[in-house]
Amino acid sequence: MSQPIHFHPSSGFDQRSREAMNDLHLRRSFRGAMDFLQAKRRAQFTDANELSRLRDLGEAIRRHALANLPQLLEELESRLSRNGVQVHWAQTPEEARAIVLEIAKRKEAKSVVKGKSMVSEEIGLNHALEAAGIDALETDMGEYIVQLAGEAPSHIIMPAIHKTKQQIAELFAAKLPGVAYTENVDELIRIGREVLRKKFATADIGLSGVNFMVAETGTLFLVENEGNGRMCTTVPKVHIAITGIEKVVAKLDHVAILNTLLPRSATGQPVETYQNFISSPRKPGELDGPDEVHLILLDNGRTQAYGDVQLRATLQCIRCGACMNHCPVYARIGGHAYGTTYPGPIGAIISPHLLGLGATHRLATASTLCGACAEVCPVRIPITDLLVRLRNEAQAADADSSLRGAGESRKPLVSILFRAWALVYRYPTLYRLSTWLMSRGRAFMPGYQGAWTGIRTPLIPAKKRLRDLMAERQRTN
Amino acid sequence: MPNHTDAPRRYPAKPAAAYLFSTCLVDQFSPEAGLDAVRLLEREGIAVHFPPDQTCCGQPAYSSGYPEEAKAVARLQLDLFPEPWPVVVPSGSCAAMMLHNYPKLFADDPVLGPKAVALAERVFEFTEFLVHVVGFSRHDEAAEPCTIALHTSCHARREMGVHATSAALLAGLHKVTVAQQARAEECCGFGGTFSLRHPEISEAIVTDKVASLKESGAEAVVSADCGCLFNILGHAEFLDKEAGRKPTLPGEHIASFLWRRTGGGDQA
Ligand code: SF4
Numbered sequence: 001m002s003q004p005i006h007f008h009p010s011s012g013f014d015q016r017s018r019e020a021m022n023d024l025h026l027r028r029s030f031r032g033a034m035d036f037l038q039a040k041r042r043a044q045f046t047d048a049n050e051l052s053r054l055r056d057l058g059e060a061i062r063r064h065a066l067a068n069l070p071q072l073l074e075e076l077e078s079r080l081s082r083n084g085v086q087v088h089w090a091q092t093p094e095e096a097r098a099i100v101l102e103i104a105k106r107k108e109a110k111s112v113v114k115g116k117s118m119v120s121e122e123i124g125l126n127h128a129l130e131a132a133g134i135d136a137l138e139t140d141m142g143e144y145i146v147q148l149a150g151e152a153p154s155h156i157i158m159p160a161i162h163k164t165k166q167q168i169a170e171l172f173a174a175k176l177p178g179v180a181y182t183e184n185v186d187e188l189i190r191i192g193r194e195v196l197r198k199k200f201a202t203a204d205i206g207l208s209g210v211n212f213m214v215a216e217t218g219t220l221f222l223v224e225n226e227g228n229g230r231m232c233t234t235v236p237k238v239h240i241a242i243t244g245i246e247k248v249v250a251k252l253d254h255v256a257i258l259n260t261l262l263p264r265s266a267t268g269q270p271v272e273t274y275q276n277f278i279s280s281p282r283k284p285g286e287l288d289g290p291d292e293v294h295l296i297l298l299d300n301g302r303t304q305a306y307g308d309v310q311l312r313a314t315l316q317c318i319r320c321g322a323c324m325n326h327c328p329v330y331a332r333i334g335g336h337a338y339g340t341t342y343p344g345p346i347g348a349i350i351s352p353h354l355l356g357l358g359a360t361h362r363l364a365t366a367s368t369l370c371g372a373c374a375e376v377c378p379v380r381i382p383i384t385d386l387l388v389r390l391r392n393e394a395q396a397a398d399a400d401s402s403l404r405g406a407g408e409s410r411k412p413l414v415s416i417l418f419r420a421w422a423l424v425y426r427y428p429t430l431y432r433l434s435t436w437l438m439s440r441g442r443a444f445m446p447g448y449q450g451a452w453t454g455i456r457t458p459l460i461p462a463k464k465r466l467r468d469l470m471a472e473r474q475r476t477n
Numbered sequence: 478m479p480n481h482t483d484a485p486r487r488y489p490a491k492p493a494a495a496y497l498f499s500t501c502l503v504d505q506f507s508p509e510a511g512l513d514a515v516r517l518l519e520r521e522g523i524a525v526h527f528p529p530d531q532t533c534c535g536q537p538a539y540s541s542g543y544p545e546e547a548k549a550v551a552r553l554q555l556d557l558f559p560e561p562w563p564v565v566v567p568s569g570s571c572a573a574m575m576l577h578n579y580p581k582l583f584a585d586d587p588v589l590g591p592k593a594v595a596l597a598e599r600v601f602e603f604t605e606f607l608v609h610v611v612g613f614s615r616h617d618e619a620a621e622p623c624t625i626a627l628h629t630s631c632h633a634r635r636e637m638g639v640h641a642t643s644a645a646l647l648a649g650l651h652k653v654t655v656a657q658q659a660r661a662e663e664c665c666g667f668g669g670t671f672s673l674r675h676p677e678i679s680e681a682i683v684t685d686k687v688a689s690l691k692e693s694g695a696e697a698v699v700s701a702d703c704g705c706l707f708n709i710l711g712h713a714e715f716l717d718k719e720a721g722r723k724p725t726l727p728g729e730h731i732a733s734f735l736w737r738r739t740g741g742g743d744q745a
Contacts, residue, residue: 014675017678021678328663328666328682329678332678332682333678365671365675366671368668368682369668369669369671370664370668371632372663372664374635385581388540388542391541391542392544394542395543414541418537418538418543421537421538421546422538422547425501425532425533425553426532426550426553428532428553435505438505439505451673451676452672454676454680455676455683455684455715456707456708456714457711457718459506459711460506461506462506465505466499466508467499467504467529470527470529471529473512473515
């Protein structure tokens with residue numbers, strides 16, 4: 001049983017982040033992992049000019065793909081169909097789940113082995129499979145661990161990053177029959193692998209995500225490090241790939257460039273251990289491969305982002321996770337606090353399209369706008385600008401915004417405060433008067449200044465403002 | 478618009494006059510920092526003009542989701558700098574607001590749009606201006622040796638790309654040792670209204686920042702941003718008061734530090 005994602009992630013966000021910050025194990029796990037991943041990434045990009053050029057290219061490729069999205073998706077579908085891959089379109093998570101269940105029913109499938117797929121998390125597929133009496137097993141080691149623990153992934157690349165090896169050792173000893181407690185990481189991985197190996201051979205369906213889809217060749221490109229993705233996509237008789245509509249690129253050459261950015265940004269690896277190019281089911285005479293390959297293309301709100309010139313950049317994402325690895329907020333509250341499939345900065349900018357802004361507005365405010373995310377994003381998504389835009393939409397007074405849930409979380413009192421603030425700061429006379437009064441009344445400045453003084457000494461205005469000091473200087477000069 | 482911040486800026490020759498946009502925080506809460514910036518520039522032969530109608534760059538509203546209110550306030554500043562002089566801002570965050578966000582805010586306005594762009598081009602963060610325009614090269618031979626830590630604000634670092642200039646100014650002072658801190662590039666947790674909207678997360682971040690600054694062995698911290706300083710020093714002071722001990726982490730704006738180190742204090 002995996003933990004359901006919160007459909008109103010904003011409510012409870014504070015509670016969840018507080019709990020996470022008070023959990024010192026968790027804090028240490030995340031901090032250690034973030035430091036490690038940052039250092040690994042840094043070591044991959046030692047030449048700032050090369051990195052800058054590559055990011056330009058990555059951005060250009062993704063922007064080009066999005067600018068031509070409808071045509072590329074059509075081209076992709078027709079290529080894939082010609083290659084013998086069955087393409088399905090799903091507008092909602094319900095539709096996507098129904099497509100999977102339909103195939104499973106037709107094939108009388110009893111078990112599914114899953115490679116890592118965040119989109120399958122997004123649609124809550126494991127629940128649906130379980131409800132239909134189908135055994136769904138995660139085969140990525142990290143996903144396997146969180147599944148065993150009944151949790152959701154806390155990171156899009158490293159799903160079990162919140163767990164210490166002691167916790168994993170306890171989990172294995174408790175949940176796997178005949179397994180003794182061991183903190184030896186190699187041994188833990190060996191144990192996990194043994195369980196999984198057996199399942200690959202007997203599963204009826206293999207399910208996977210997709211990293212990039214190539215329109216010109218009709219190819220699904222999938223990277224991984226454990227070989228489980230290759231097993232899932234070649235051993236069972238049926239392979240179902242599921243991904244978002246935005247993952248298409250025009251040319252195979254584009255994948256080559258994006259994939260020099262992806263592993264280096266994500267885990268700091270120069271290249272992944274496995275790169276899978278899937279273009280068709282098994283052809284006559286071929287030794288392995290599934291009899292059927294299906295691709296499910298999910299919208300789930302992505303067209304909303306696509307329809308907005310600025311927010312479209314959200315869809316450039318190649319899901320490397322670098323933004324969360326460098327985020328000071330994510331490093332402290334971890335992935336689960338967000339309550340969404342995609343946590344961290346990318347989660348804050350994509351989730352409003354998937355779940356509505358009313359349910360997710362608090363995520364966009366949970367950023368200092370420090371820009372560490374945008375600085376490392378391999379495809380140059382202006383994440384901070386998008387966060388600001390989402391904040392605007394969340395406060396928008398009139399419902400002329402095309403975003404689902406815009407204005408729902410508007411707080412009248414805060415709006416009044418900002419209107420008053422603008423009034424004072426736009427008229428020099430009012431500003432002069434109010435700052436003069438504050439300086440005069442500095443002795444009466446309250447020692448309690450809301451959340452500020454919870455952990456800081458109060459801010460006290462100076463006796464004389466800079467403008468007073470400047471005026472004095474002018475007089476004496 | 479693509480988001481290219483890697484391109485280097487072009488800098489003008491050292492001018493005879495410059496404007497100071499002090500920022501609302503400096504004007505009201507840290508006027509000494511502003512005054513020291515003025516003194517430093519004047520000692521380099523630059524006449525500093527302080528347009529008295531200036532208020533705030535508008536960032537509090539901009540980053541909180543109130544673009545109209547931000548625009549109304551930014552609109553006032555657009556007209557305050559009529560001469561073609563550089564506009565020096567003793568805050569990386571406010572400078573970044575004027576440099577990057579003013580053009581975006583007024584992009585659709587045929588009159589104010591070009592005005593915002595023209596202003597943005599001559600907005601310089603204070604340390605950036607000292608290094609790249611003034612060519613500041615004074616020494617601190619007469620001063621006592623000291624060890625300090627430098628905190629660079631995120632906006633100075635990432636939006637202005639000027640984290641190197643504060644460091645360069647300190648490196649030019651022979652008797653100053655800059656202590657190495659863990660995760661120097663990480664945010665201090667201020668984030669303007671973020672510190673009020675998410676006080677607990679802000680606390681978690683600033684707690685770590687203060688700890689790593691102290692662990693660096695520095696006697697004090699300097700920064701080119703008052704927002705970060707208020708957050709870091711305010712928290713350090715809070716901890717000291719709670720513990721009933723003397724201040725353990727004092728600090729000041731880099732303008733004041735430079736002015737004092739290079740003999741300014743003696744003449745004043
Ligand atoms: S937003 Fe950028 S950094 Fe974050 S996961 Fe997507 S591509 Fe990576």
